[in-house]
Amino acid sequence: MxxxxxxxxxxxxxxxxxxxxxxxxxxxxxxxxxxxxxxxxxxxxxxxxxxxxxxxxxxxxxxxxxxxxxxxxxxxxxxxxxxxxxxxxxxxxxxxxxxxxxxxxxxxxxxxxxxxxxxxxxxxxxxxxxxxxxxxxxxxxxxxxxxxxxxxxxxxxxxxxxxxxxxxxxxxxxxxxxxxxxxxxxxxxxxxxxxxxxxxxxxxxxxxxxxxxxxxxxxxxxxxxxxxxxxGFIGSPKMNFLEGAEAEKHGAHAIGVRPEHITPSSTEGLWQGRVGVSEHLGSDTFFHVHMEGRTEPITVRAGGEVDMHNGDVIYLTPDPGRIHRFHAKGHRIE
The missing domain is CATH 3.40.50.300 (P-loop containing nucleotide triphosphate hydrolases)
Incomplete structure (x- = not known):
């Protein structure tokens, strides 16, 4: 026992x-x-x-x-x-x-x-x-x-x-x-x-x-x-957090989206940014995307053979069913 x-x-x-x-x-x-x-x-x-x-x-x-x-x-x-x-x-x-x-x-x-x-x-x-x-x-x-x-x-x-x-x-x-x-x-x-x-x-x-x-x-x-x-602690790479107007659209102080729940595209998407550092791991590629108005890049997990490079324009679309919402004090909004 x-x-x-x-x-x-x-x-x-x-x-x-x-x-x-x-x-x-x-x-x-x-x-x-x-x-x-x-x-x-x-x-x-x-x-x-x-x-x-x-x-x-x-x-x-x-x-x-x-x-x-x-x-x-x-x-x-x-x-x-x-x-x-x-x-x-x-x-x-x-x-x-x-x-x-x-x-x-x-x-x-x-x-x-x-x-x-x-x-x-x-x-x-x-x-x-x-x-x-x-x-x-x-x-x-x-x-x-x-x-x-x-x-x-x-x-x-x-x-x-x-x-x-x-x-x-x-x-x-x-x-x-x-x-x-x-x-x-x-x-x-x-x-x-x-x-x-x-x-x-x-x-x-x-x-x-x-x-x-x-x-x-x-x-x-x-x-x-x-x-x-x-x-932010559980999950690797860690969850992305957005505040301001994007969070307000969802009735929250902040929203969180995991890198694996964002779909990248070279042609269309909800958010636009530019590719910064790319980490190619074979089976996966992690893109660190810089967006206007944000000091921290958005991390995106994509397939290992996605061909995008530093400076390329990239479009991101989060899975609407996988967006996490948080109050100003950090508590989850169900």
């Missing part, structure tokens, strides 16, 4: 409030991602759940029991950090088994759990190597294996892929998602990368300045962002 409930949990450092009172429910077996910009409080919130920080107020329940004052080691949770924190002089086998040895577990049970974790993580052939003989991705798998052998109620991941290069990040993202499918254990994952959040999560918690802006599935946040902050 791994159901975690936060009720009016808050955290302050002296007079500075970093987590205003918040409520959150994480169901057993869910893959929940905390996402937001740097300094939004996502890692602090994870550390409160882990017990590595004391709460200033509120309660944290794990599987129905009050865990607010329980020490980290007795909460039944396992944490995987950004740094691998492996012992360089120990083999992979001993690194994975370390928490079990500290708990003075029976040697036969240690071997069973290490063997099982190594099999799940494709580390069986590397058990007798030392961390210095492994790649970055393999070292991160060892760190995850050390968490798996504890058979925790939930796994807590604090930006575990930040130290990996782009290709390894994609591979490890898939491996962690597949691991969740096999283990069916609750996982809470912290990242500033909204692509990781969108591709991995069952449920995303978007944070800003310690506040929960919205909780929902990736598609819910993509299709119906609660406010302008969530709309």
């Amino acid at each position: 791994g159901r975690i409930v936060l009720e009016q949990v808050q955290k302050s450092f002296g007079d500075v409030s970093v987590i205003p009172p918040l409520d959150l429910e994480i169901n057993d077996g869910e893959f929940v991602v905390f996402v937001g910009p740097s300094g939004c409080g996502k890692s602090t919130l994870l550390r409160l759940i882990a017990g590595l920080e004391d709460v200033t107020g509120g309660t944290i329940s794990i599987d129905g029991g009050d865990a607010t004052s329980i020490p980290p080691a007795k909460r039944g949770l396992a944490m995987v950090f950004q740094s691998y924190a492996l012992y360089p002089h120990m083999s992979v086998r001993k690194n994975i088994a370390f928490p079990l040895r500290m708990a003075k577990m029976d040697k036969a049970e240690q071997d069973r759990r290490v063997s099982q974790a190594a099999d799940v993580l494709n580390l069986t052939d590397y058990l007798d190597r030392r961390p210095g003989q492994l790649s970055g991705g393999q070292r991160q798998r060892v760190a995850i294996g050390r968490a798996i052998v504890r058979e925790p109620a939930a796994f807590l991941f604090d930006e575990p892929l930040s130290n990996l290069d782009a290709a390894l990040r994609v591979g490890m993202r898939i491996e962690i998602s597949e691991l969740h499918e096999r283990l069916k254990t609750t996982m809470i994952y912290v990242t500033h990368d909204q692509v990781e959040a969108m591709t991995m999560a069952d449920k995303i918690v978007v944070l800003q300045a310690g506040n929960i802006e919205q909780v929902g599935s990736p598609l819910e946040l993509y299709r119906t962002p609660r406010n302008r902050f969530v709309a």
Whole structure:
């Protein structure tokens, strides 16, 4: 079991409030991602759940029991950090088994759990190597294996892929998602990368300045962002925003249109501009279009073989059914 409930949990450092009172429910077996910009409080919130920080107020329940004052080691949770924190002089086998040895577990049970974790993580052939003989991705798998052998109620991941290069990040993202499918254990994952959040999560918690802006599935946040902050944070490239006369036509202070919901044309369209920077990615091309009266360009996602160049006149037509409307304070207009 791994159901975690936060009720009016808050955290302050002296007079500075970093987590205003918040409520959150994480169901057993869910893959929940905390996402937001740097300094939004996502890692602090994870550390409160882990017990590595004391709460200033509120309660944290794990599987129905009050865990607010329980020490980290007795909460039944396992944490995987950004740094691998492996012992360089120990083999992979001993690194994975370390928490079990500290708990003075029976040697036969240690071997069973290490063997099982190594099999799940494709580390069986590397058990007798030392961390210095492994790649970055393999070292991160060892760190995850050390968490798996504890058979925790939930796994807590604090930006575990930040130290990996782009290709390894994609591979490890898939491996962690597949691991969740096999283990069916609750996982809470912290990242500033909204692509990781969108591709991995069952449920995303978007944070800003310690506040929960919205909780929902990736598609819910993509299709119906609660406010302008969530709309601009979720989606890559980010949503385009327009104010003034164009927004007033739609009865809003501001409207938002995603790059993939704008159709470009060289002959006709609702808006006119000139092509600036073009980013050709093979399957897609991103045009940054400069329009009169706007300081920021409009980003448009087009097919990879659309042949337009810097300085060309371009016409843009947004999908009328995909225009998002916002009040002056940033709230969504349904």
